[in-house]
Amino acid sequence: MSSSFIQRLRCPTLTSGLCMRRIEPQEFEVFFDQRELRKETCLLYEINWGGGRNSIWRHTGQNTSKHVEINFIEKFTSERYFYPSTRCSVIWFLSWSPCGECSKAITEFLSRHPNVTLFIYVARLYHHMDQRNRQGLRDLISRGVTIQIMTEQEYCYCWRNFVNYPPSNEVYWPRYPNPWMRMYVLELYCIILGLPPCLKIIRRHQHPLTFFTLNLQSCHYQRIPPHILWATGLI
Ligand SMILES: [Zn+2]
Numbered sequence: 001m002s003s004s005f006i007q008r009l010r011c012p013t014l015t016s017g018l019c020m021r022r023i024e025p026q027e028f029e030v031f032f033d034q035r036e037l038r039k040e041t042c043l044l045y046e047i048n049w050g051g052g053r054n055s056i057w058r059h060t061g062q063n064t065s066k067h068v069e070i071n072f073i074e075k076f077t078s079e080r081y082f083y084p085s086t087r088c089s090v091i092w093f094l095s096w097s098p099c100g101e102c103s104k105a106i107t108e109f110l111s112r113h114p115n116v117t118l119f120i121y122v123a124r125l126y127h128h129m130d131q132r133n134r135q136g137l138r139d140l141i142s143r144g145v146t147i148q149i150m151t152e153q154e155y156c157y158c159w160r161n162f163v164n165y166p167p168s169n170e171v172y173w174p175r176y177p178n179p180w181m182r183m184y185v186l187e188l189y190c191i192i193l194g195l196p197p198c199l200k201i202i203r204r205h206q207h208p209l210t211f212f213t214l215n216l217q218s219c220h221y222q223r224i225p226p227h228i229l230w231a232t233g234l235i
Contacts, residue, residue, distance in 0.1 A: 103136025
């Protein structure tokens, strides 16, 4: 997310947009911790209808019997009549990236609503070794969806706009160390470029820690920009 975009959304006139339920600080930290592999998915989203300054809706959602992305699509299409010609920008902050099935549903949704622009920021990559999930993300990108890993900038933005933070704690500094973000950034590059996975995540039974390791092959060194490789601090 560019800094100018963040600043635009922080404008006081824009924050007067309708803001629905905020999540509690502990919920935010647990759901969006990149070191944890929490099963449930949390979605924080905002919809900007027609580009109007006071037309921002913010809301949150979690998985039910359906994945949160499907819940969003059903809610979006059922709660308000939506003219196909209406321009609309949607931003998702997801604790897990969409699975292959949800990616298909999102692609179909965007085909039916060509004037909807979707930006997706994800904290973690969902079962990133699974080829169906990798292909799903590539299909979304081909359809024009922007997908990025959440960085400190997005964590701070979510904290201020979606979290019921204590009055004295408006400025949030993410508690998560950088290396996990960098590794997910690197793995997302592999997915986009159609390279084999380089990130391996090991969760041991009855062990509280999750291990992240990198297994880079020559194709990774050849195709991935060097600054992305070096940014992990592990190379
Ligand atoms: Zn899904």
